[in-house]
Amino acid sequence: MAYRETEKMRNRKSEARKRIFQCAFQCVMKGGFRNAQITHVAQAAGVATGTIYRYFDSKEELFAEIFRSATQREVDKVAEALATEGNAVTRLEAALRQFAERALRGPTMAWSLIAEPVDPKVEAERILYRQAYARHFEQAIRDGIEEGSIPPQEARQSSTCLVGAIAESLVGPLSPAQAESDQTNSPEHQQPLVDSIVCFCIQGLTGTRR
Amino acid sequence: MAYRETEKMRNRKSEARKRIFQCAFQCVMKGGFRNAQITHVAQAAGVATGTIYRYFDSKEELFAEIFRSATQREVDKVAEALATEGNAVTRLEAALRQFAERALRGPTMAWSLIAEPVDPKVEAERILYRQAYARHFEQAIRDGIEEGSIPPQEARQSSTCLVGAIAESLVGPLSPAQAESDQTNSPEHQQPLVDSIVCFCIQGLTGTRR
DNA sequence: ACAAAGAATGAATAGTGATTCACTTATTAA
DNA sequence: TTAATAAGTGAATCACTATTCATTCTTTGT
Numbered sequence: 001m002a003y004r005e006t007e008k009m010r011n012r013k014s015e016a017r018k019r020i021f022q023c024a025f026q027c028v029m030k031g032g033f034r035n036a037q038i039t040h041v042a043q044a045a046g047v048a049t050g051t052i053y054r055y056f057d058s059k060e061e062l063f064a065e066i067f068r069s070a071t072q073r074e075v076d077k078v079a080e081a082l083a084t085e086g087n088a089v090t091r092l093e094a095a096l097r098q099f100a101e102r103a104l105r106g107p108t109m110a111w112s113l114i115a116e117p118v119d120p121k122v123e124a125e126r127i128l129y130r131q132a133y134a135r136h137f138e139q140a141i142r143d144g145i146e147e148g149s150i151p152p153q154e155a156r157q158s159s160t161c162l163v164g165a166i167a168e169s170l171v172g173p174l175s176p177a178q179a180e181s182d183q184t185n186s187p188e189h190q191q192p193l194v195d196s197i198v199c200f201c202i203q204g205l206t207g208t209r210r
Numbered sequence: 211m212a213y214r215e216t217e218k219m220r221n222r223k224s225e226a227r228k229r230i231f232q233c234a235f236q237c238v239m240k241g242g243f244r245n246a247q248i249t250h251v252a253q254a255a256g257v258a259t260g261t262i263y264r265y266f267d268s269k270e271e272l273f274a275e276i277f278r279s280a281t282q283r284e285v286d287k288v289a290e291a292l293a294t295e296g297n298a299v300t301r302l303e304a305a306l307r308q309f310a311e312r313a314l315r316g317p318t319m320a321w322s323l324i325a326e327p328v329d330p331k332v333e334a335e336r337i338l339y340r341q342a343y344a345r346h347f348e349q350a351i352r353d354g355i356e357e358g359s360i361p362p363q364e365a366r367q368s369s370t371c372l373v374g375a376i377a378e379s380l381v382g383p384l385s386p387a388q389a390e391s392d393q394t395n396s397p398e399h400q401q402p403l404v405d406s407i408v409c410f411c412i413q414g415l416t417g418t419r420r
Numbered sequence: 421a422c423a424a425a426g427a428a429t430g431a432a433t434a435g436t437g438a439t440t441c442a443c444t445t446a447t448t449a450a
Numbered sequence: 451t452t453a454a455t456a457a458g459t460g461a462a463t464c465a466c467t468a469t470t471c472a473t474t475c476t477t478t479g480t
Contacts, residue, residue, distance in 0.1 A: 002424040003478045013427085038468060048429040050470075059468060117327050127385075130378070157379065157406035164378020165371035165414075168340070172370070175337075196367035204375075204414030212454040213448045223457085248438065258459040260440075269438060 017055045020045045025066050032112045032176075033063055033122065060121040067122050071113055071129045077102060079136050088144030089206055092137065096166060096201055099133075100194045103170050111174040114167050130167075134159040141205065150205050162201050169197045227265045230255045235276050242322045242386075243273055243332065270331040277332050281323055281339045287312060289346050298354030299416055302347065306376060306411055309343075310404045313380050321384040324377050340377075344369040351415065360415050372411050379407045 023045040027036035038059055042049045056062040081095035103110035112118075118126070137159035144150030172178060173193060202208070233255040237246035248269055252259045266272040291305035313320035322328075328336065347369035354360030382388060383403065412418070 002422090002480075003426060003476090005426080006478070009426085009477070016427095037466095042430095049468085050430065051428055053469070054427070117330070117333055120327070123327055127381070153409065154402075154406040157403070158410050160379050160382070161375035161407065161410040161414075164374040164376070166374070168374020168377065169367065169370050171337070192364075193367070196364040197371065199363065200368050200371040200414045203417050204371075204410045207413050207417050212450070212452085213446095213456060215456080216448070219447070219456090226457095247436095252460095259438085260460065261458055263439070264457070 013055075016047070016051075020047065020052055020055055021062075021065070021069075024062055025069070028063070028066055028070075028112055029106075029109050032108065032116050033118050034116065036063070060119050063119065064121050064125050067113065067118075067125045068129075070109060071125070071132075074099065074102065074113070075129065075132050075136070078133060082136055082140050087147060087149045088140050089149045089202060092140050092144070092162075092205065093198055093202055095137070095140070096162070096198050097194060100166060100170060100197055101190070103174060104190050104194070107174045108176070110170065111176065114174065115171045130163050134163050137162050144205070151207060153205075158205060161204060165201055165204070166197055169193070223265075226257070226261075230257065230262055230265055231272075231275070231279075234272055235279070238273070238276055238280075238322055239319050242318065242326050243328050244326065246273070270329050273329065274331045274335050277323065277328075277335045278339075280319060281335070281342075284309065284312065284323070285339065285342050285346070288343060292346055292350050297357060297359045298350050299359045299412060302350050302354070302372075302415065303408055303412055305347070305350070306372070306408050307404060310376060310380060310407055311400070313384060314400045314404070317384045318386070320380065321386065324384065325381045340373050344373050347372050354415070361417060363415075368415060371414060375411055375414070376407055379403070 020041065024036060024041045027041055027044060038049055038052055041062075042052055045052075052062070056065070077098055078095045081098045082091050084091055084094065086094075103114070113126070134156070138155045141150055141153070141155040141158055145152055145155065173190075230251065234246060234251045237251055237254060248259055248262055251272075252262055255262075262272070266275070287308055288305045291308045292301050294301055294304065296304075313324070323336070344366070348365045351360055351363070351365040351368055355362055355365065383400075
């Protein structure tokens, strides 16, 4: 008897997995899912293509994991903004702002997460995550209804509308075509955009202009 | 000199083009863009695959044309609803209702037009058409602002939010997974859905509950 | 040093489906 | 009838990448 997996090896393998994951993440960040081929990822990570398949079942699986990781960050940020003190409306406004501003700050990745055409398994994750956002919003809306800052309504439905409104509003500004040419990406130019999205959304919820 | 294209031939060719187009349309209607391969379309139309390329430059071109044709109908319906008598809010409400109800009545095609992952050229059409919807809404919003039924706001931005909110709200109910199982597609079940979408949207515009 | 087990390699393979093109058939005008 | 031209055909080709696997290289325990 001879080889048996040792601690050192386990570490090395987990390092390798992490490195592959990170490099794939970078590839997506740079050029979207579209041109993040396994060959590129392997090259970036300094391993053979076959090696990737020792750590991930398939390309879709790898990319689904990347999608989850990247989107979970955003969901957490939204959840965080919703978890602060203050009434529901204020917290919802902060969350929407947070979401839009972060997206505009990292437009390429945001576009990949929100609007890039992707493989079915990744698309499935996207739908799941849109629901995750909606659930967070939904809870805040219920809070608002209870405390009286938001009039009674279908919280589930309204939350879906929020997600749709903000996503659609960002698709244009985030799209690669847009990104390259003009300087719409400077914070000054973006403020009014964010403002009017938030304005519409809050009014949709509360029936009150701000 | 001999062959020169005659009236009869021109007709026959235009017939053939129409037939291919119609059959492709049917294929998409039945199973979405995904499984509308050229081979299937050719089979359905009773021609060889090569023949299709005499009438259309490429698959993407053919499907882009189908997308345009199908979506233009919907845009026209929305425009129609917005062109009736009454104040801007009433007209916008009618248009949103129209849109949602038509989509829910033909869920497979609607899903393909709104949410199915598609090739880049078709996706480009989709973005264009979302803008087309938005422009119609935008004009109505401007009317509303002018006549005083809608408070002043970024009409362009609000219209984009409308498009996003309604599209997102329909993605779930229209998705193939949803469609097959339950009987959410009976008009009675859909009414509350449509109502709450419209409610959110109108409130987002006017700041008034209805 | 050696054998057992695993990890890494990357060229070759495979799946998919759009597109081509050499050839056949049809239409037209003289 | 015939030559000229075009339309139709569909098996073969091509393009693109994900995935495999026979082989080589490493690690480990005796």
